Amino acid sequence: MKLFVNGHFWQNGGFDDTVFGVLTKDGKISEILRSESATGADIHRVDLAGAYVFPGFIDTHTHSFEGGLYSLMIDLSEAKNLDDVFGMISEGSKTKGKLVFAWNFDETRIAEKRFPTRAELDKVVPNQNLVLRRIDGHSCIVNTFACDSILGANKKIHCEDDILKGFENDKAVHWFHNNLDNEMVLKAYHAASAIALKGGFTTIHTMVGDANMSVGHYAMLKDQLSSFPLDFVLYPQSFNIEAALELGAKRIGGCILADGSIGSFTAALYEPYAGKPIRGNLYQTDSFWHDFISKAHSHDLQVAVHCIGDRAISQINNVYHDLNNKDPKDLRHQLIHCEITDDLLLQQIQESKAVPVMQPMFDHLWGGPNRLYAKLLGTERAGIMNRLRSMTDMGIRITGSSDWYITELDIRKSLSAAMSHHIPAERLNLAQAVGIYTSNAAWLSHDENIRGSIAPGLDADFCALNYIPQAAMPQPGDKITKVVKRAEIVYEDISH
Ligand SMILES: [Zn+2]
Numbered sequence: 001m002k003l004f005v006n007g008h009f010w011q012n013g014g015f016d017d018t019v020f021g022v023l024t025k026d027g028k029i030s031e032i033l034r035s036e037s038a039t040g041a042d043i044h045r046v047d048l049a050g051a052y053v054f055p056g057f058i059d060t061h062t063h064s065f066e067g068g069l070y071s072l073m074i075d076l077s078e079a080k081n082l083d084d085v086f087g088m089i090s091e092g093s094k095t096k097g098k099l100v101f102a103w104n105f106d107e108t109r110i111a112e113k114r115f116p117t118r119a120e121l122d123k124v125v126p127n128q129n130l131v132l133r134r135i136d137g138h139s140c141i142v143n144t145f146a147c148d149s150i151l152g153a154n155k156k157i158h159c160e161d162d163i164l165k166g167f168e169n170d171k172a173v174h175w176f177h178n179n180l181d182n183e184m185v186l187k188a189y190h191a192a193s194a195i196a197l198k199g200g201f202t203t204i205h206t207m208v209g210d211a212n213m214s215v216g217h218y219a220m221l222k223d224q225l226s227s228f229p230l231d232f233v234l235y236p237q238s239f240n241i242e243a244a245l246e247l248g249a250k251r252i253g254g255c256i257l258a259d260g261s262i263g264s265f266t267a268a269l270y271e272p273y274a275g276k277p278i279r280g281n282l283y284q285t286d287s288f289w290h291d292f293i294s295k296a297h298s299h300d301l302q303v304a305v306h307c308i309g310d311r312a313i314s315q316i317n318n319v320y321h322d323l324n325n326k327d328p329k330d331l332r333h334q335l336i337h338c339e340i341t342d343d344l345l346l347q348q349i350q351e352s353k354a355v356p357v358m359q360p361m362f363d364h365l366w367g368g369p370n371r372l373y374a375k376l377l378g379t380e381r382a383g384i385m386n387r388l389r390s391m392t393d394m395g396i397r398i399t400g401s402s403d404w405y406i407t408e409l410d411i412r413k414s415l416s417a418a419m420s421h422h423i424p425a426e427r428l429n430l431a432q433a434v435g436i437y438t439s440n441a442a443w444l445s446h447d448e449n450i451r452g453s454i455a456p457g458l459d460a461d462f463c464a465l466n467y468i469p470q471a472a473m474p475q476p477g478d479k480i481t482k483v484v485k486r487a488e489i490v491y492e493d494i495s496h
């Protein structure tokens, strides 16, 4: 037995300082103590040093394989111009063998405001496979060497266009992933797990598979789950319902795409992009989604689909709505991202009982006057995006996530972002922000009886902070001091 003491424990949406300590047994919370009553020789005390102690945080949507893998690859987020990009790639490629992957490229943040050309990349990396991926993951460039390799693997790919989007982008990236061996795949997940713990998370949902017909390394990872110090909630990210059922999965999907992204002008909108006569793309027909989602639903699979633009969100939500009328089941189908929603669409989501899986960091990165959303969508539409508070106030249960590797896997920043939406009416308060990463998040995977709050019978998962999260982004001294998984300390900040 362990007794966690000397903390301000989070109970039902606030800190309860009448709690003396939390007693645990076999990894579970056995009792919330109000006074120093139960003390026996066999009780090991863990001093939380006056920390603010939350339930272990849960991120409900990550691409942990890519995130872990990319943490071992070339990160271009600090590049200020193309020379920086070439320098980083040249340096990084020296240690990367035949597969060189550079990511977090954002042409809007570098001086030249453009992608490098393939010819430029060929000069920097002539004899290794290079994939350079945009920050949103929805476009990339490959060098000529990689293009030849992909063609040699009998993948039809149109590399003559410098910037690959849509299916061409997917093919290039999946080719890269498929050429990694199991050892590298596990190394990537262990890197992900370490980053998640450091970021305050004890459980993360993760997408496994190529967003087409493959479930990738799902079976291999499923067998290894007990080797990780946190819980992964796995999604076969695939359209292959038979494969998901065979694997014993309870859910299917993830970033299987109803549309693309705003930055790539591929998110599907009702009205055109600002100053451009295009409305983005629906990647599949209505009948395709009807058939896929209905079939999954009939097999009791929870479905998750990536939908960003209002036209794509409607397309998916209409199917959920229909099923909720005809064959209601408590499956908690997901609308991943669910970014552009007017009031009518929110009402339809409320009726369908779908769960928007939201990314508060998106608004922090791209919301506000003269920023990406306003530039590409116009001010009016940028004002009905990532509507955390409106959804919450309507009783729509939403969950929080990073979409890591797209944004950082750090609960401190995620909570601040949820409390500092650029539109004041869309800001969550602390209790709501914590809720979307704890109780709501546990509920999403039907695990509300296992985790998500500090209560008897649940797993003893805690995240201890040395400060109370605020709307303002964390300062250097604002730390995650300890992370506890099933009563074991799995991360500790040892800096002073
Ligand atoms: Zn995603």
Ligand SMILES: [Zn+2]
Pocket (backbone or CB within 6 Å): 254, 255, 306, 336, 337
């Ligand atoms: Zn997505």
